[in-house]
Amino acid sequence: MSLADLLSRRLLFTVGKGGVGRTTVTVALALEAVRRGKRVLVIEFEGARGLERALDAHRQARDPAPGLDRLTYLAVDGKRALEEYLEMIIPVRRLLRTIFDSAIYQYFVAAAPGLKELMAIGKIWYEANRADAEGDPRAANGNADDGPHPDLVIVDAPATGHSLQYLRMPQAAHEAFPVGLVHREAERVLSLLRDPSKTGVVVVSIAEEMPANETLEILAGLEGIGLQHAALVVNQVHAAPCSEEELDALRREAETVEPLEAAASDAALFVEAVRRAEEESGWARINATHVARLEAATRAPVALLPYVFCEEFGPEQVREIGRVLRARFEETSASAKPRGVGRGRAS
Numbered sequence: 001m002s003l004a005d006l007l008s009r010r011l012l013f014t015v016g017k018g019g020v021g022r023t024t025v026t027v028a029l030a031l032e033a034v035r036r037g038k039r040v041l042v043i044e045f046e047g048a049r050g051l052e053r054a055l056d057a058h059r060q061a062r063d064p065a066p067g068l069d070r071l072t073y074l075a076v077d078g079k080r081a082l083e084e085y086l087e088m089i090i091p092v093r094r095l096l097r098t099i100f101d102s103a104i105y106q107y108f109v110a111a112a113p114g115l116k117e118l119m120a121i122g123k124i125w126y127e128a129n130r131a132d133a134e135g136d137p138r139a140a141n142g143n144a145d146d147g148p149h150p151d152l153v154i155v156d157a158p159a160t161g162h163s164l165q166y167l168r169m170p171q172a173a174h175e176a177f178p179v180g181l182v183h184r185e186a187e188r189v190l191s192l193l194r195d196p197s198k199t200g201v202v203v204v205s206i207a208e209e210m211p212a213n214e215t216l217e218i219l220a221g222l223e224g225i226g227l228q229h230a231a232l233v234v235n236q237v238h239a240a241p242c243s244e245e246e247l248d249a250l251r252r253e254a255e256t257v258e259p260l261e262a263a264a265s266d267a268a269l270f271v272e273a274v275r276r277a278e279e280e281s282g283w284a285r286i287n288a289t290h291v292a293r294l295e296a297a298t299r300a301p302v303a304l305l306p307y308v309f310c311e312e313f314g315p316e317q318v319r320e321i322g323r324v325l326r327a328r329f330e331e332t333s334a335s336a337k338p339r340g341v342g343r344g345r346a347s
Ligand SMILES: Nc1ncnc2c1ncn2[C@@H]1O[C@H](COP(=O)(O)OP(=O)(O)OP(=O)(O)O)[C@@H](O)[C@H]1O
Pocket: 016, 017, 018, 019, 020, 021, 022, 023, 024, 025, 050, 159, 235, 236, 237, 305, 306, 307, 308, 309, 313, 321
């Protein structure tokens, strides 16, 4: 699969354990899509601010990425989405205010299991379908963003458990309400989510024991709700700076450095560099073990992204990640390997 294939969908979700790089991958994908002329809406759930902050940094960068004017941001709030929905089906404003202000409504929204999640996914469905939604009352309602409809919606989903909760909701609602309005709404959302030509889940992981375990659980969880993941991105992969033999030779040489000599700056630098090389090689070995486990668990393309060393991870690093992502996907589609793998060093 090429990156163009992935970005040709209507809706992408970036899911993964906390801190693995979901926001980074979301922004990198969005920048790639706008660079290709698409209009992109990126979404995060109300309360999360990581994506908004990352985008602000890109907009304020000295040398902003091309196409940023085609990128818009939305924070989706399940409660607000429910209100919008009710506004659509109950057009009497005064009645609505009374409902929204009532203690019973507040209690219902807080207590109904999964209601906010369902409404949030419904809102995402609506945004992803605006191109086709001309006949939908929500389009006439002009509720959210009256600009041109996006070609692609990318959702920076919350950390694992919560993401699956959101994604599971349409199916749960579909089963819980065998007929009626909720059933029909859930069915519409499900048919989009389960159509691999329109929706793709990009799972982001890092290649360490616990995060990889969690990623395997995510893959199983997605399958359990009938969602195929479109790609697996393994982020922050360390590469060995030299071969094991070279490392051995360096290590032996470093051991010959006398303590007094080690105080001298050149020798100290050498000893320190060897120590760092050992550390990097150690991480590279750990990463390789868990990359292999992750690869064995998926038939989707796997793209490895390098650990980027920098003083401060910011827009420039995200753009670098985007370039690598593009190259990795091109590799996987060019070499029609049974399992696409973006291997090797970053640069
Ligand atoms: N490839 C990388 N190389 C080095 N550091 C990285 C890389 N990717 C991400 N990071 C670091 O990890 C941090 C978290 O990344 P990011 O915000 O994308 O993760 P997240 O999964 O969205 O986290 P959260 O769960 O907090 O939303 C970044 O601020 C950056 O410091």
